[in-house]
Amino acid sequence: MASLIAVAAQIAASKAAADAHIASGEAAAESKEAQAESAESAAKDRELERLIELRKVRAAQRAYWAAAGIDPATGSPTVIADRSYDMFTLDQGADLINTRQQIRTFNNEAASARKIGRIKAKGSMLTGLTSAANTWNT
Amino acid sequence: MALPEYKRTVLRQVQQADMSEANSWAALAQTLDNFSAQIGSVSRTYQAKKAQEAATAKADYRWQLGQDQAQAARDLTAKKYEKSQADAQAAKDLAAEKYKKSQADAKAARDLAAEKYKKSQSDSDKARLLAAEKYLKSQEDAEAARILAADKYEKSQLRQQEQDKIAAERRASDEAKRATDDFVNAKESDVMTTLAQLSVDYANDYEGYFAAAQKLKKVWLDNDELDNTVGMRLAFETLIDNKIQQYGVAPYEAVAANKIEKSRAIAETNVNDFVTDAVHEITQFIDAVSTKEFAEESELDNMYDQQLDKVAGKYLTLEAKLEELIKNNNYSADEVIALQAEMELDFFSGVIKAQINNEMKNDNGWNAIDEFEESPADFINNRPHLKALIPEGVKIDEDMAETIYDAIFKHYKDTNNENDYLQAQVEAEDAKRHSSNLSETLLALAQGDVMVTKDFVAVLRRQNDISPEGHDTLIYAITSDKYAQDNARVVWALNKQIVDDKSSYQDREDAISEAFMNGDISIGTASGMLTKIVTADDINKVPFFSIGWTAIERGLVGNPDMMESGSGQVLNFAQQEYYNRVEGYKDDNGVYHEPENPQDIYNEIIEKYKPMMVESADSPEVVEVLDYPTNIDTNFGANYETMEFNPKTGWNTFFIGTPSAPMAVQTQIKVAHLIMDGVITEDEGSIILKQLKNYMQKHLGLD
Numbered sequence: 001m002a003s004l005i006a007v008a009a010q011i012a013a014s015k016a017a018a019d020a021h022i023a024s025g026e027a028a029a030e031s032k033e034a035q036a037e038s039a040e041s042a043a044k045d046r047e048l049e050r051l052i053e054l055r056k057v058r059a060a061q062r063a064y065w066a067a068a069g070i071d072p073a074t075g076s077p078t079v080i081a082d083r084s085y086d087m088f089t090l091d092q093g094a095d096l097i098n099t100r101q102q103i104r105t106f107n108n109e110a111a112s113a114r115k116i117g118r119i120k121a122k123g124s125m126l127t128g129l130t131s132a133a134n135t136w137n138t
Numbered sequence: 139m140a141l142p143e144y145k146r147t148v149l150r151q152v153q154q155a156d157m158s159e160a161n162s163w164a165a166l167a168q169t170l171d172n173f174s175a176q177i178g179s180v181s182r183t184y185q186a187k188k189a190q191e192a193a194t195a196k197a198d199y200r201w202q203l204g205q206d207q208a209q210a211a212r213d214l215t216a217k218k219y220e221k222s223q224a225d226a227q228a229a230k231d232l233a234a235e236k237y238k239k240s241q242a243d244a245k246a247a248r249d250l251a252a253e254k255y256k257k258s259q260s261d262s263d264k265a266r267l268l269a270a271e272k273y274l275k276s277q278e279d280a281e282a283a284r285i286l287a288a289d290k291y292e293k294s295q296l297r298q299q300e301q302d303k304i305a306a307e308r309r310a311s312d313e314a315k316r317a318t319d320d321f322v323n324a325k326e327s328d329v330m331t332t333l334a335q336l337s338v339d340y341a342n343d344y345e346g347y348f349a350a351a352q353k354l355k356k357v358w359l360d361n362d363e364l365d366n367t368v369g370m371r372l373a374f375e376t377l378i379d380n381k382i383q384q385y386g387v388a389p390y391e392a393v394a395a396n397k398i399e400k401s402r403a404i405a406e407t408n409v410n411d412f413v414t415d416a417v418h419e420i421t422q423f424i425d426a427v428s429t430k431e432f433a434e435e436s437e438l439d440n441m442y443d444q445q446l447d448k449v450a451g452k453y454l455t456l457e458a459k460l461e462e463l464i465k466n467n468n469y470s471a472d473e474v475i476a477l478q479a480e481m482e483l484d485f486f487s488g489v490i491k492a493q494i495n496n497e498m499k500n501d502n503g504w505n506a507i508d509e510f511e512e513s514p515a516d517f518i519n520n521r522p523h524l525k526a527l528i529p530e531g532v533k534i535d536e537d538m539a540e541t542i543y544d545a546i547f548k549h550y551k552d553t554n555n556e557n558d559y560l561q562a563q564v565e566a567e568d569a570k571r572h573s574s575n576l577s578e579t580l581l582a583l584a585q586g587d588v589m590v591t592k593d594f595v596a597v598l599r600r601q602n603d604i605s606p607e608g609h610d611t612l613i614y615a616i617t618s619d620k621y622a623q624d625n626a627r628v629v630w631a632l633n634k635q636i637v638d639d640k641s642s643y644q645d646r647e648d649a650i651s652e653a654f655m656n657g658d659i660s661i662g663t664a665s666g667m668l669t670k671i672v673t674a675d676d677i678n679k680v681p682f683f684s685i686g687w688t689a690i691e692r693g694l695v696g697n698p699d700m701m702e703s704g705s706g707q708v709l710n711f712a713q714q715e716y717y718n719r720v721e722g723y724k725d726d727n728g729v730y731h732e733p734e735n736p737q738d739i740y741n742e743i744i745e746k747y748k749p750m751m752v753e754s755a756d757s758p759e760v761v762e763v764l765d766y767p768t769n770i771d772t773n774f775g776a777n778y779e780t781m782e783f784n785p786k787t788g789w790n791t792f793f794i795g796t797p798s799a800p801m802a803v804q805t806q807i808k809v810a811h812l813i814m815d816g817v818i819t820e821d822e823g824s825i826i827l828k829q830l831k832n833y834m835q836k837h838l839g840l841d
Contacts, residue, residue, distance in 0.1 A: 050147065051838055058840050060142040068586075076660075079623075084144035085835065091148040093803045101153045112158035116165040123169035130176035137183040 007132040014128020018121035025117015029110040036106035043099035047092065054088045145726070318370040322377055325358065329378055333385040342396050344389040351382040398468060405463040409481055412459060416452035417488030420527060421495070423449045427523045428496050446526050453529055456485055479538075486534055487542045490517075493524055494546055507546055514539040568602070569643035570672055576608040576647065577668030583615050584661040592616060605644065611651040615661055626706030628658035632667055633713055636674045637687055646671045670717075677721055680733075686740035690716055693744035712747040716740060772808045778818045778826075788833040792826055802834050 061081060065072040072081070332354060340347035355378045364371040423445050460481060464474050490510065497506035510517040514534050518524050528534070534542075575598065583590045592613060599609040635641050635649055647668065654664040677683055694709050722733040774794045776782070781792035794808055795801035809823045809830075818826075 046148075053147075054144050055839055057142050057144045064141055080141065080143065081840075085831070085840065087144045087146050089802060089806075089834075091146055093806075094146075094148040094150050096803050098148070098151050098153075101151075105153065105156045105158070108156050108158035112162040115162040119162065119166045119169050123172060126169075126173045127176060130173070130180050133180045134176075134183055137180065137187060 003135055003138075006135045010132045010135065011128050014124045014131075017124035017128075021120035021124060022117045025114045025120070028113035028117075032106045032110035032113060036103045036110070039099055039102040039106065043095055046095055050088060050091055050095075054084065057084050314367050314369070317367045318373055321363070321367070321370055322373050325374060326377060326381075329358065329381050330385075333381050337385040337388050340389050342389065342392045344386065344393045347386055347389045348382070351386070355379075355382065402463075402467045402469075405467055406477070409456070409459050409463060410484075412456060413481060413484045413488065416449070416456065416485065417492060419452065420449050420489050421492035423527075424492050424496050424523065428500070446523065450527050450529065453485065453527070453532070456481065483538055483541060486528075486538065487545060489524070489527055490514075490542050491546055491549075493521065494550075498550070503550065507543070507550065510539075510546070511543050514542075566643060569605070569647065571603065572605040572608050573643055573647045573668050573671045575603045576605075576611065576651075577665050577671075579604070579612055580615060580661055580665040580668065583612070584665060590616065605647060607648050607651045611654055611664075614655045615664075618657075624660055624663050625653075625658040626710055628653050628656075629663065629710050630706050630713075632659070633710065633717075636667060636670050637678055637684070637717070643671055673721065677717065680720055680736060682736045683720055686716060686720075686736035687713060689740050690744055693741075694747055708747050708750045712743050716743050719743075772811050772815075772817075775805070775808065778812070778822060783829060788829065788836055790826065790829050790833070793830060793833070800830075800834065800837055802830060805830055 058081060061077070061084070062072055065077050070077060072078070333351060336347055336350050336354075340350065355375075358378060359371070359375060364374060426445070427442075460478055463469075464477070469477065494503055494506045494510070497503045506517070509520075518528060518534070579590055579595070579598070590612070595604070595609055595612040595616070598604045598612075599606070604612070632650055632653055636646055650659070650664055650667045650671075653659045654661070659667070690712050691709065694712060695705055716736070716739065719731065719734045719739055720736050722731060724730050776791040778792065781790055783790045783792075787797065789797045789800075792805070792808075793800055793802075794804040806827065809818070809826055812818045813820055813823045
């Protein structure tokens with residue numbers, strides 16, 4: 001009779017531990033998803049700063065050429081202006097890649113946290129059942 | 139103020155490895171490991187319980203089996219005891235019977251032994267009588283043998299004494315000979331070593347050698363030990379005399395040879411000096427004839443003839459001196475021929491060289507050399523004064539003429555080469571200075587320096603600070619469009635020529651000037667290349683530089699003649715980076731980078747630029763390689779067939795994103811994917827990218 005009670009108690013305890021693991025995994029996943037959103041927002045901020053910088057440069061270039069009496073619409077000025085724009089697009093591309101990698105990593109980590117929670121929950125259940133079996137055998 | 143440009147701020151980052159999936163698998167593995175351990179424990183507990191039950195059953199069975207076996211053993215022991223008692227009684231009976239039989243056998247044996255003893259006593263007496271007779275006989279034989287042995291002994295003693303005497307005499311003789319040989323042999327090494335050293339010390343002084351050897355001989359013979367043995371002194375003295383003579387041969391011959399050599403050297407020097415003096419006089423005579431100081435036809439005085447007789451007699455005097463020299467100095471036949479040939483060659487060579495030197499002064503030297511090479515005989519016969527110097531019957535043979543020609547030709551060729559080399563160096567220095575000045579002036583012009591005017595350029599040319607071609611280039615630069623675009627193929631060809639160590643400075647400057655005036659390169663490019671003209675020579679000397687330069691060319695474009703504009707630009711970028719890194723350079727931030735080894739970097743540069751060759755074959759501008767993500771969904775936005783372009787707003791429905799939030803980079807990647815997959819052509823892709831660029835410029839407020 002005592003063995004039967006001990007077995008029931010062990011199974012109940014393992015069920016509680018499994019629930020806790022699932023909740024823990026969920027909390028960690030939500031935290032990672034928040035970080036992913038934050039990375040995206042930061043990328044947008046940086047894009048805005050770059051754009052402001054590009055505009056400043058282009059404005060300064062036009063002022064320079066105007067002062068020198070050079071037509072900014074022909075010859076080398078167009079090449080230089082295009083080069084600034086191209087540098088800007090390269091920055092955009094590099095930042096896009098960096099940000100995408102960060103977001104992908106955070107999302108992967110969130111999915112992984114949930115998965116690990118479920119695995120640990122099942123592990124707890126299995127531990128409870130095997131402990132109960134041991135108790136019954138002895 | 140420098141022209142502001144947008145500087146890149148974002149670089150590709152290497153992200154930390156994404157271990158999420160790995161972590162989840164690790165957690166699963168850990169959980170399964172735990173479960174495995176736990177289920178193992180359950181299994182072991184169950185097995186232990188079953189084993190305990192089986193052990194209890196087995197122990198019960200064994201106890202019962204033991205009880206049964208013990209009872210059976212007790213029964214068997216009782217039966218064995220009864221049988222052993224019966225066997226013991228039977229054994230006792232058998233032993234009693236055996237005892238009785240043995241008593242009877244013993245008695246019979248004793249009776250038989252008594253009879254045998256009686257018979258043996260009778261045989262013993264007979265044997266003792268026979269032995270006594272044999273003893274007497276043996277005593278008599280022994281006495282006779284002793285007498286015979288004594289005679290033999292006496293005779294052998296006499297023979298032995300004679301043999302010992304002969305052996306003693308022979309030993310004494312051998313001993314004396316061995317002692318003499320040992321002494322002489324022992325001293326021979328010392329004598330030979332000492333005399334050999336003497337022959338070296340007095341290698342060129344036979345008298346000194348002989349005197350020193352005689353002193354040593356006296357010391358060696360002053361030894362009483364030599365008289366202790368018969369014949370030893372005589373043998374040793376003979377040895378010393380032989381060796382003194384043997385080792386004296388070298389000094390004697392050396393002295394003799396030295397005397398001959400000195401005598402010959404003096405005589406040959408004398409003849410040499412005579413030839414030199416004769417040639418000097420002949421030179422003066424030829425010069426005098428050339429300046430008409432002596433005239434052949436002059437009848438007023440006979441100075442010409444007198445001088446001619448005088449110098450012509452030099453040859454006869456030379457022959458007489460040679461004859462005397464040979465007679466007095468014991469020359470071999472070969473040595474005589476060689477010496478005579480050498481002296482005559484010097485003499486005639488001096489005569490011919492004197493004539494050609496004179497012709498050189500009159501700017502007819504090379505013609506005279508040519509004339510001599512054509513026909514030495516004509517060369518001499520065409521000049522009466524020269525003909526008169528060579529006695530009749532004496533001929534300058536072909537070998538001699540060839541030797542004289544080679545010596546003369548080499549002499550004047552070397553002189554001429556030195557002049558050419560000097561001139562070439564001066565010209566090279568001028569070319570370097572011209573290129574450097576042209577580069578600086580072009581740079582100043584590109585930076586808007588008002589000092590660079592046509593007059594200024596004219597002054598530079600007058601001062602020989604720039605070449606005529608440099609002058610034309612500067613005038614063209616002052617009066618023409620300064621914003622020429624670089625032609626990638628021309629830039630590549632010029633770079634190739636600049637690093638080609640076979641091209642001269644002037645060739646390089648001419649090529650750059652021509653390209654600039656043809657509008658194929660800009661002022662800035664021309665100025666930079668002119669600067670490189672000088673430094674490129676140092677780079678060229680770096681080991682493996684040329685190999686790396688060519689390897690980049692082959693690695694990127696294979697056949698440069700077939701490359702397109704975009705590829706050419708990439709190749710120029712690659713080779714420029716290679717050049718800078720081998721030379722050492724400052725980057726945009728002013729940080730200096732040390733020169734690198736060409737072998738270490740050219741493969742890296744090829745790999746870096748190779749992807750650009752594929753993707754940008756027709757792109758007019760290539761700046762940098764970027765590894766864009768490949769997982770862009772090309773289904774976003776409209777496809778090429780259904781897209782709509784709004785000329786007013788510039789928006790194309792092909793673009794990814796919305797008009798208010800266009801996604802330029804993603805759209806560029808979409809275009810690249812569709813071109814690679816063959817969905818759209820490169821021309822169609824170029825149109826979309828141009829539209830995208832225009833739209834983004836407007837969208838970003840840059841228009």
